[in-house]
Amino acid sequence: MASGLLLAATVVAANTMTTRLGVVQIGFGLAAPAGVYAVGLLLVLRNVVQAALGSRGAWAVVFAGTGLSLATADANIVLASGAAFAFSETLALAGFALLERRWPALCLVVSAAAAAIADSMVFLFLAFGPPTLWTLLPGQLLGKTLGALAALLVLRVLGLAVRLAAGLVIRRAIGPAVSSVLGAVADALTAANARRRDDAR
Template sequence: MAANTLTARIGVLPVGFGLLAPAGVYAAGAAMALRNTVQHTLGARGAWAALAAGTVLSYLTANGHVATSSAIAFGASETVAIAFYGALAQCRVRGLLANVAGIAVDSVVFVWLAFATLAFVPGQLVGKACGLLIAPLLISCCRCLTPAAPVPAP
């Protein structure tokens, strides 16, 4: 939802290395990392429910073209990512592999549908990678700010 709102309201911005990407790129990368947490905690059904809720909220906050392009791209990328995450249950880096697969699919499909060009794909990949790095930091900060449960007396 945040990614679509940023893209609809701001448009395209520089992401470094001379690359451009839609403004919501960082939020999209963070959302993909958070999807792993949701799927790990609530299972694939929880991940799909979060995807559905995010899609509905996108339509309420972004313009229709961006929301439609995003819904199609996110649906395709999340299908791939959720499948990777589930199939690689014994793999220590399954979250990373799921995110890489999801980012690649989302970047190509969204940019093509929303902008009718693939010119922003390199910027999308860089921006989403940054978003993926930011998400674990945010999760860690939230955990640090959450009060610890009291230790029961012996």
């Protein structure tokens, strides 16, 4: 549930950033729509939601976020975003089904890469027009990649922090009980050894 809400919020953020900030420099002499960094997080969260709710659940969450974006973003940007998502997801599913039998080891990677490129091309074409498509495409793809890597790193660190915190809580909770049990066992062993020595005498 939480991942679904975060995914919908990320869709809204991506569309709103692109509307408000337009095209920005992302380094290496490349430019891309400002929402590209949020899109990197969106790609990661989409996979999380798909794993939890299935493909239909992910579609529902993304399109709910797309609808909410109409309150804060330009309608052209919002419609381009929704159309790009629908096209790329359809392409990913079709590519996966087509390649799964012949190249099962590569089908997921190839279909996902093709879908990511198609998503960027459709969005840029609809949102900014054909003249800027090829100018912005390299920056869009680089920004997506960097954003996704950053999101994965943050989620990995957060996951590690949660596991460490949980471990600390567990140790504090059961530590006294474990110490008590171990103490009782040690006392019992000591008493048993004392009885054996008495019997030996």
